[in-house]
Amino acid sequence: MRQPIPLRAIQQGHPDTGRGRDTSRPVMLVGFQHQGNLGLGYLTSVLRQCGYDVRVVDIEQDPEEIVKTAREINPVLIGFSLIFQFYVGGYGELVRSLRTGGIRSHFTMGGHFPSLSYEQTLEIIPELDSVVRFEGESTLVELTDAVSTGRDWHDIPGIAFVREGQAIATPARPLVEDLDLLPYPERNYQPDAVLGRSIMPILASRGCARTCSFCSIHTFYRAAPGRMVRTRKPAEVVREMRMLHEERGITIFLFQDDDFPLFGPVWRRWANEFVDELHRNHLPGKVIWKMNCRADVVERELFLRMREAGLYLVYMGLESGSEQGLKTLHKQITVEQNVRAVDLLKSIDLMWEYGFMLLDPSSTFESVRENLAFLRTIVGDGCLPVTFCRMLPYDGTPIKDELVRSGRLRGDVNNPDYDFLDPRLADFYEGLTSVVNVRGWIHGLEAVTLQLSTAWHEVAVMGRLFPSLPGMATYTKTLRRITRKSNHLLLGIVEDLSYTFSDGKENPWVPEEVEDSRKRILEEFITERDAFVYKNEAILLEVLGQPCS
Numbered sequence: 001m002r003q004p005i006p007l008r009a010i011q012q013g014h015p016d017t018g019r020g021r022d023t024s025r026p027v028m029l030v031g032f033q034h035q036g037n038l039g040l041g042y043l044t045s046v047l048r049q050c051g052y053d054v055r056v057v058d059i060e061q062d063p064e065e066i067v068k069t070a071r072e073i074n075p076v077l078i079g080f081s082l083i084f085q086f087y088v089g090g091y092g093e094l095v096r097s098l099r100t101g102g103i104r105s106h107f108t109m110g111g112h113f114p115s116l117s118y119e120q121t122l123e124i125i126p127e128l129d130s131v132v133r134f135e136g137e138s139t140l141v142e143l144t145d146a147v148s149t150g151r152d153w154h155d156i157p158g159i160a161f162v163r164e165g166q167a168i169a170t171p172a173r174p175l176v177e178d179l180d181l182l183p184y185p186e187r188n189y190q191p192d193a194v195l196g197r198s199i200m201p202i203l204a205s206r207g208c209a210r211t212c213s214f215c216s217i218h219t220f221y222r223a224a225p226g227r228m229v230r231t232r233k234p235a236e237v238v239r240e241m242r243m244l245h246e247e248r249g250i251t252i253f254l255f256q257d258d259d260f261p262l263f264g265p266v267w268r269r270w271a272n273e274f275v276d277e278l279h280r281n282h283l284p285g286k287v288i289w290k291m292n293c294r295a296d297v298v299e300r301e302l303f304l305r306m307r308e309a310g311l312y313l314v315y316m317g318l319e320s321g322s323e324q325g326l327k328t329l330h331k332q333i334t335v336e337q338n339v340r341a342v343d344l345l346k347s348i349d350l351m352w353e354y355g356f357m358l359l360d361p362s363s364t365f366e367s368v369r370e371n372l373a374f375l376r377t378i379v380g381d382g383c384l385p386v387t388f389c390r391m392l393p394y395d396g397t398p399i400k401d402e403l404v405r406s407g408r409l410r411g412d413v414n415n416p417d418y419d420f421l422d423p424r425l426a427d428f429y430e431g432l433t434s435v436v437n438v439r440g441w442i443h444g445l446e447a448v449t450l451q452l453s454t455a456w457h458e459v460a461v462m463g464r465l466f467p468s469l470p471g472m473a474t475y476t477k478t479l480r481r482i483t484r485k486s487n488h489l490l491l492g493i494v495e496d497l498s499y500t501f502s503d504g505k506e507n508p509w510v511p512e513e514v515e516d517s518r519k520r521i522l523e524e525f526i527t528e529r530d531a532f533v534y535k536n537e538a539i540l541l542e543v544l545g546q547p548c549s
């Protein structure tokens, strides 16, 4: 079996890859582009470094347009990035349209689901020639080099394919040892913006050392050889931020790290160096940044330092307000630690967001009520809208394996599901979705939660990147009142329904009335928000017309 060629050697034109590289035909990469796709960005940059012309296409585009583009550019290879398992059906349809549309390029696919479940991927989408497993930069270049020159590619490390009806995986390629060897990800797209301030995603590290049972990230990084968590040098991260700020006018950075480096003394040192580096480059005051972390790393001194250096938003996967729930999810954290982290962030006036699962495979009606009590504790004051989802058993996660073992796994890859221990909980969830338009309240573009979250995000950005606006304190108070009202109503409905399904109490909620209340809250919010922005329009526009400093 061929040995994997190190990244640096690939970049420098290793004699083995140099056995031939025909860059006359481009490479096409297809993926979910909303908020910028860093995986595709890195793959594009490395391919370009090796001389390939790369066309990146958004999976949300009309499939006919994608087929048309493929016909026009005649790519040597099309790479599909499947980062959300539930998109596998949609990708399958696109792949079939491309094949029936006469596209004969090599088709490959990468991402968590294809990496961890390559057999299923190749079975669901038999039109794929290969799957690239785990981090794809080096493997994709080797594969494209081989395909472009007509060489055999089946012994390239880090891929899977079907031979004589059998899915075969070559040995996994080691993870990228030094992330700073990678070029900056390609970001040739119009960035999103909040109040005219441009946003870009960025990474300081890859991997996560924790082992939450519902998460495929640690299994993805653990399944390949090499160090599971790698951090970039703080100076390199800041250099990239500075370049993006100076050349593209980016002022809001979203760190998409699975777990921003803060855990333990080594990563705390990393975070402190990162802050020093930001100051050395005079970025605080000019840029702000968001990161994801766990509640158990939140501590006053470091978070105050990071806040001064531009940290404006902290996302925490709190996930449960019940000790049993946290245990089942293998969060290795307590409810008290979750509450303490929230209290601390509130006390230092640092905006935060959270992920939360109302239901998980160990749920009981008691744990649902504990979760509701927890949500009241953390957001009952209206500081943020209530949000929750139901845990889904994704492939490659320990909890899915456990559900298979206990015979409780249901659904399929597109809609993974499971049986609750108490079957009445399934009726409760169904009842909840019929009384409350959960999509309309919590998920979806028109949802109250999303609208209120966006408004709170705007408030955080205004507070950090704009001068103090007249009426800001009153607007924030109003937003808090509306959020409190929405939270109170939603939590009350969920709680009442839990008793309807556990104790047979009468359901006092009429779906039409609930929907009317939801709409009234949304209308009130939109009126208040628009009035505030309109009142300050002149100031906001004036500030945006000037360079950000």
Ligand code: B12
Pocket: 032, 033, 034, 035, 036, 037, 038, 039, 040, 042, 043, 078, 079, 080, 081, 082, 083, 084, 085, 086, 108, 109, 110, 111, 112, 113, 132, 134, 135, 136, 137, 140, 203, 214, 215, 216, 217, 256, 257, 258, 389, 394, 395
């Ligand atoms: C950023 C992000 C988002 C962004 C997406 C931005 C974008 N356009 O990419 C936003 C905020 C929109 C988002 C939304 C959601 N997300 Co999200 N998100 C992430 C996150 C944190 C980082 C992704 C990233 O940039 N990674 C860094 C890059 C460098 O790594 P990568 O994408 O894995 O790519 C590498 C390899 O996988 C491989 N590769 C990937 N694609 C390809 C393609 C080819 C051809 C090749 C060769 C190789 C290859 O090579 C790449 C480079 O090494 C991941 C966690 C994670 N670590 O992946 C979750 C994650 C992808 N999200 C997840 C989920 C569940 C969601 C939501 C459903 C959350 C929700 N409840 O709403 C939504 C779904 C949105 C929708 N479409 O409906 C899950 C997916 C689980 C699964 N197995 O399906 C993840 C894994 C988080 C988790 N804890 O489980 N998300």
Ligand code: SF4
Pocket: 208, 209, 210, 211, 212, 215, 216, 217, 218, 258, 259, 294, 317
């Ligand atoms: S949920 Fe977050 S902390 Fe837990 S393993 Fe996944 S990335 Fe790591």
